[in-house]
Amino acid sequence: MLTENPDQLRERLAADLIRARERTKLLTAVDDTELLHQHSPLMSPLVWDLAHIGNQEELWLLRDVAGRDPLLPETVDQLYDAFQHPRSTRPSLPLLEAVPSRRYVDEVRGKVLDVLERIPLHGRPLLENGFAFGMIVQHEQQHDETMLATHQLRAGEALLTAPPAPAAETLLPQEVLIPGGRFVMGTDIEPWALDNERPAHAVEVPSFFIDATPVTNADYLAFVEAGGYEDPRWWHPDGWKHVRGAGLFAPQFWTREGKSWHRRVFGRTEPLRPQQAVVHVCWYEADAYARWAGRRLPTEAEWEKAARFDPESGRSRRYPWGDDDPTPDHANLGQRHLEPADVGAYPAGRSALGVHQLIGDVWEWTSSEFAGYPGFRAWPYREYSEVFFGGGYRVLRGGSFGTDPSALRSTFRNWDHPIRRQIFSGFRTARSATPEEAHV
Template sequence: MTDLDAVLANAGPTGLKERIAAELAAVRERSLAYTDADDDMLVRQHSPLMSPLVWDLAHVGNYEELWVLREVGGIEPLRPEIDHLYDAFKHPRKDRPSLPLLGPAEARKYISGVRGRVLDVLDQVDLAAPDPLRSGGYVFGLVLQHEHQHDETMLATLQLSRRPGLVRDGELPPGRPAAEPEVHIPAGVFTMGTDTVAWAYDNERPAHRIYLPGYWIDRRPVTNVAYLEFVEDGGYRDPRWWLPQGWEWAERNGVEAPLYWTRDGDTWWRVRFGREEPVPLDEPVQHVSWYEADAYARWAGKRLPTEAEWEKACGGRTYPWGEADPGHLGRWANLGHRAARPAPAGAFPDGASPYGVEQLIGDVWEWTDSWFQPYPGYRCFPYEEYSKVFFGETYRVLRGGSWATHPSAVRTTFRNWDYPIRRQIFAGFRCARSEE
C-alpha cells in the first residue's frame, strides 16, 4: 500500500481532503511557475508539435471545470463558450495558435476562479460515496494527474523554445559503475496491471496473470556514451538496423543523432533549456524516437523489451523499491523536476527492483516494443478519449516516467504512449534479449 493509498484507506475523509487540497495547491504552483514568462513566450507556438503554453494553462482549468464542477459538483458551466477551444480532440496542436484563446492574464483569472470552486466542491463532496468518480476522491486524482502531465508537456515546450533562464536546474546524486550490465529475469507467471492503486487509470486495469519466458534486461537505461558508439559506428547511415518506415523517416528528416545534439569537431554538444553544453556521457540518452531506440537495440544485438517484460522487471510492486511514495526528493528516483535532466547511471541504488534492475522509474520515459492495446477485461472509465480511442497499432508504449514526471503521475503499472517518431518528449530506453 502506497503512502497515498494509506491516506485513502486510513485517514478518513478529513485527512484525505487535506491531502488532496495540498496536492492541488502544489500542482497549480508548478503550472504557474512554468508559465511565469512574458506574454509573447506564452502565446507563441514554439513547434507545430506543441500547443502554445497559454493553451495548456487554460486547458487544465477547463478540464477541472468539466470533471469536478460540472460532473461531480453539478455546477452550471462558467464559460461554456470556450469549451471547444480547449477540447484536445477538436483542434490539432498545430492549429491552436489561430484560435481565439484566452490571453495569459485572462487564463490565469479563469483557472483561479475554477480552482476556488473546486475547493468548495472538495469541502462538500462525500468521498465514501459509491459513485466511482467520488469514491476515494478519484475525480481529484484524475485532475491532479492530468495537470501534472500538462506540466511535463510545458517543459517539453520550454525546451523546444530554446530560450534560456526559464527552467530551474538542481543537484543530483553521482552515478556509480554497474557490476553487471544485464539482469536475468526468470520465466514464470506474474501479475500485470492493477486492481488496487486508487487513482490508476482505466488502461492500467484490470490486473491479470500472464506467463513470460526468461529474458535478460539492461540493468540501467542506455547511456549517452553507449548511444554514441552507435552514432560513431554509422548507425544512422546503415539501413540494416532500421525498420523500413524508420529508415524512411530518418532519411527524410535528416536525422543523424538525438534531438538537440550537434557535433563540433570531436565533441558532441546538446542544447538544454536554451544553453549549450557538452553531452554528459553518463546520463541516460533522451530525446530519441522509438525508431532510433529500436535501431540501436538491433545494432547492439538485442531488442526493446515488451511492456510486460518491463513491468515484470519491477518486481510486482507499486514502485520497484516497494510501496513508499517516491516524494519530491526521495532517495529512490529522479522525479518531479528535482533537476532539469536525467541522473547519471547508477545514481539511485536504493530504487532498484527486487531483481536488481535500476532507474526503472524517473530519468527518462522508456520505449517498449509494445503497441498500446487494452488489457483483457478492460472497461472504459470515465471517458473514451483518455485511453480507448488510442488503442491499436499506431502508438508505442512508454513506461517509467522521466525526470519531469511528478511522483503522483507515475507507478510501475502506469502506461504512456506516443507515435514512434516523437522525440521532443523526455524519452530514452533500455534493451532486452531473450534467453538463448
C-alpha cells in the same frame, strides 16, 4: 494512499492540487508574448495548456461532481477540447489571452478547493478514494510535463533552472536475468489508476535479460559514431524512411563541435555527460540501437515484470523498491533536476530483481503497441485511452525527470507515435535467455 482516512485523503488531495498549480505557475511565468507564442507545431502555446487545465478541472470537478453552472460561455469548452483541435492549429483559435486565462484557472481552483472541503468522497464511482480529484491532479501534472517539453523546444535563453542531477560512479552489471513464469500485470487496487492500467491479470513471461540501467549517452554515441544513422540494416523500414526524410543523425538537441558532442538543455548548451541516460530519442532510434547492439527492446510485460515482480513473495509491488510512495532517494522525478541522472545514481530505487532506474529519468520505449488489457473497460471516458488503441502507438514506461510522482506508478502506461522524440524518452534493451541461461 491505499489506507488513508477521509481527512488524510482530503489533505493529500489539496496538497497535490496545490503542488501541481505551483508547477503550472512556474512553467507559465513568462511574459504575455511568450505565453501566446507557439514554439513548435508539435506543441500548443503555453496559454492553451494553461486554460485547458482550468477547463478540464471545471468540467469534471465543478460541473460533473458538484453540479455547478459553467463559469464561461460553453463555446470555451470547444476551444480547449484537445480532440477538436490539433496542436498545430491551436494558435489560430480565439483563445483566452494571458490575463483572462490566469484569472479563469484561479477562479476554478478556488471553487474546487471549496468543493473538496465539503463533498463526500464516496457514494459515486467518480468520488471513491477521491478518484475525480486524483484524475485532475494527474491531468495537470501531465500537462506540466508537456509544458516542460515546450520549454525545451523554445529558442532563446534559459527561463528555467534547477540543480544538476546526481552523478554516479557505481559499477553495475550490464544486464539482469529476469526469471520466467507468471506475474500479475496491471492493477485492481491502485485508487487513482487510469482505465488502461486495469484490470490486473496474470501474464506468462519467459526468462529474459534486461539492461540493469537505461542506455547512456556514451552507449548511444558509440552507435552514432559507428555510422548507425547511415546503415539501413539496423532500422525498421518505416524508421529508415523517417531517418532519411527528416535528416536525423543523432538524438534531438545533440550537436557536434569538432570532436566533441554537446546537448542543448533548456536554452543552455552543455558537453554531453557520458553516463547520463540518453534522452530525446524516438522509438525507431531506440529500436535501431538495440538491433545494432545485438539485442531488442523489452516488451511492455517484460518491463513491468522487471519493475514489479518480487521473487521472494511472488507478488507484484507498487514500485520497484516496494509499496511506499517515491522519495528523492528513490528516483529522479518531479522536475527537481531538469535532466536525467547518471546511471546508478539511485540505488535505493532498484527493483527486487536488481534493475536500476526503472522509475524517473527517462520514459522508456518498449516494443509493444498500445492496446487494452484483457477485460479492459473504458472509464470514465473513452477519449483517455480507447480511441488510441490500434493506432500504431508504442508504449513507454517508467516516467521521466519531468513526471510528478502523483502522475506515475509502475503500472502507469504512456504512449506516443514512434517518430516522437521531443518527449523525455530513452530506453533500455533486453534479450531472450537461452534454456541454459534460464536455469542458472
